[in-house]
Amino acid sequence: MPFTTPFADRLNNVETSAIRELFKLLGKPGIISFAGGFPDSALFDVDGIREAVNAALTEEAGAALQYGATEGYQPLREQLAAFMASKGNQGVGANDLIVTTGSQQALDLLGKTLVSPGDKVIVEGPTFLATIQCFRLYGADLVTAPVDGDGVQTDALERLIVEHKPKFIYLIPTFGNPSGAMLSLERRKRVLELAVQHQVLVVEDDPYGDLYFGEAPPPSLLALSAQVPGSRDHLVHCGSLSKVLSPGLRVGWMVGPAELLAKATMCKQFSDAHTSTFAQATAAQYLKAGRMPATLAKVRAVYAERAAAMGDALRSDLGDAISFVQPQGGLFVWARLTGAGGKTADGGQLAKRAIDQGVAFVPGAPFYTNHPDHATLRLSFATVGVDRIREGVARLKAAL
Structure with a gap:
């Protein structure tokens, strides 16, 4: 019999992830995927994680295998602070x-x-797809702030703050997903000034900030908050070990005003009681062992090489049919089809043709809350070697 119990009204505001749906098409043998937003599993420090697991079970087995505090495993909180x-x-x-x-x-x-x-x-346009889905699930009315190669445009952001008086602003300032943009130092300071001036909360999501190529990016909003009096009271910082250590550990963290953290802890008690203490103890031991700097140096070098290869191939093979800003870090190239030479300017159409040619990427439209730019697309270079990147871009050219 069909399921007849009505679903919650909040589900009317969201739909299945377009990216997850795309993955269903990737079973074709030999396909080259630029679609996922994953780190390369071949770069995981398996030996270091194994040692961390052994240390957790040797030094703190009782705590690692037991229930824990909702706020987090204290040794890990100390390591994350450091x-x-x-x-x-x-x-x-x-x-x-x-x-x-x-x-x-x-x-x-x-x-x-x-x-x-x-x-x-207020969110960036484009922004992380899961953010759109998450906030809409709770009934948020999402307002889009425009983004360019230097991140969110702060003049436009201020106008939107004045007009809409948002509950908060969500930004990915460093190598955003999907834009890859890096918010300039000047704009970072301006965002913090706006937070104080308009008494509005800013959420800084920072899963990619450690994955830079060459020079380090400007300091995080959290780090800069010391230079803008009062801004720390209007700032939340979200971090993660998923892109730099292992997504499977599912270890992230949130820094914010004490009152907000207390309410968030209460809500977390309702959902999972606490993040896996075993995963937390493993992460704590890994950080304690001091292996993270070498791990970061390795993944930065590999991703930098792949990003350069993808940029070179796109410029060589697709020429003026595509435009993009060469990423300075992160996992993605965010590009726009120009339609030059009579080529397609629709990312969704190209995605379907590309699958037939044996290459996959994510069209850009789902990353917008409204008025999507259908000419955009997101390409991830993280999990594909240089030779396969070149082949994949050649296949993309054939699909244009």
Whole structure:
């Protein structure tokens, strides 16, 4: 018999992820995928993680295998605070953050604690697809702030703040997904000034900030908040080990005002009680062992080479039929089809043709809350070697 119980009204605001649906098409043998937003599993520090697991079971087996505090495993909170301090985030202590099951749970907790149906929330256009789905699930009315190669356009952001008086602003300032954009230092400071001036909360999502090529990016909003008096009170910072260590550990964290963390902790108790203590103990031991700097150096070098190869191939093979800003870090090239030479300018149409040619990517339209740019597309270079990147771009050319 069919299922007849009505679903919650909130589900009317969301739909299945376009990216997850695309993955169903990737079973074709020999396909080259630029679609996923995954780190390369071949780069995982398996030996280091194995040692961390063994250390957790040797030194703290009882704690690692037992229920734990909702706020997080204290040794991990201490290690995360030290990790953040090493990147310039001074003044963040272990008790200033809570551990989440990946940074995506932090977004869900923000939705639960802050969003009432009809609340305005400003996001970048384009932005992380799961963010759109998460905040809409709780009834948010999403407002889009435009993005260019230097990140969110702060003049436009200020106008939107004045017009909509949002509950909060959600940004990925460093190598955003999908845009790959890096918010300039000047704009970072301006965002913090706007937070204070308009008394509005800013959420900084930072899963990619450690994956830079060449020079390090500007300091995080959290690190810069010391230079803008009062801004720390209007700032949430979400971090993750998924892109730099292992997504399977599902370890993220959230820094924010004490009152917000208390409410988020309460809501987390309702959902999973606590993030896996075994995963937390493993992550704590890994950070304690001091292996992260070498791991980051390795993955940065590999991703930088792949990003350069993809940029070179796109310029060589697709020429003026595509435009993009060469990424300075992260996992993605965000591009726009120009239609030059009579080639297609529709990312969705090209995605279907590309599958037939044996290459996959994600069309850009789903990353917009409204008025999508159908000419855009997201290409990930993270999990594909240089030779396969060149072949995949050649296949993309054949699909144009």
